[in-house]
Amino acid sequence: MLGAPGAGKGTQAERFARNRGVPKISTGDILREAVQAGTELGRTSKAIMDAGQLIGDDVMIAIVKERLARADASNGFVLDGFPRTVTQAVALDAMVKGGSPLVVVDIEVPEAALIERLTTRRICANCGWIAVPGLNAWARCGGPLVQRRDDNVEIVRERLRVYDRDTQPL
Ligand code: AMP
Numbered sequence: 001m002l003g004a005p006g007a008g009k010g011t012q013a014e015r016f017a018r019n020r021g022v023p024k025i026s027t028g029d030i031l032r033e034a035v036q037a038g039t040e041l042g043r044t045s046k047a048i049m050d051a052g053q054l055i056g057d058d059v060m061i062a063i064v065k066e067r068l069a070r071a072d073a074s075n076g077f078v079l080d081g082f083p084r085t086v087t088q089a090v091a092l093d094a095m096v097k098g099g100s101p102l103v104v105v106d107i108e109v110p111e112a113a114l115i116e117r118l119t120t121r122r123i124c125a126n127c128g129w130i131a132v133p134g135l136n137a138w139a140r141c142g143g144p145l146v147q148r149r150d151d152n153v154e155i156v157r158e159r160l161r162v163y164d165r166d167t168q169p170l
Helices: 009-020 027-037 040-048 057-068 088-096 111-120 153-167
Strands: 024-027 079-080 122-124
Touching: 009 024, 009 079, 024 057, 027 057, 027 079, 040 057, 057 079, 057 088, 057 153, 111 153
Parallel strands: 024 079
Antiparallel strands: none
16 A cells, blocks of 8 residues: 555555455554564664654565565555555565565545644554544544554654655655
8 A cells, every 4th residue: 555644544454454354564553563562673663753754674674574474464465554665665576576466556645634634633542443533533442542643743744755755756
């Protein structure tokens, strides 16, 4: 799934994955879980994520390579948040070489709508459900709705700049 932050990659990826019975692999979720768990990956990633910047390609490529090698991804997968740079895309091509062709979905949303969505959405602290006001502002599992640390307006603008610079070329 390609698209700017707030385009709806996570929401659509979850639907695709559920309909096809394959795992949704969200690199943002993997990193947030690492931060939560206080692992080495989490400790080194937290400040970078809070600043709206990207984690290094080598780290991200290693994470996805390891994840795609697990049994549940053998019949397909939906990637959400990866690749985010041309280097990551080239590495992904090499990882899936010889397998079925990748399907790329690119979601385009006007920037004003992205900023509105990102700064008003809330995430369930338990299950990651994305709650958008006026659409689905409840938690699927009943957990507490919280704001992502990087969903404030200054960081959102930085994330959109990073998207234009590093991900748009994809
Ligand atoms: P997301 O939940 O996809 O918006 O990702 C949240 C944050 O995690 C991003 O702003 C980056 O700091 C980091 N991140 C997630 N996926 C990647 C990736 N493929 N490459 C680099 N950084 C990533």
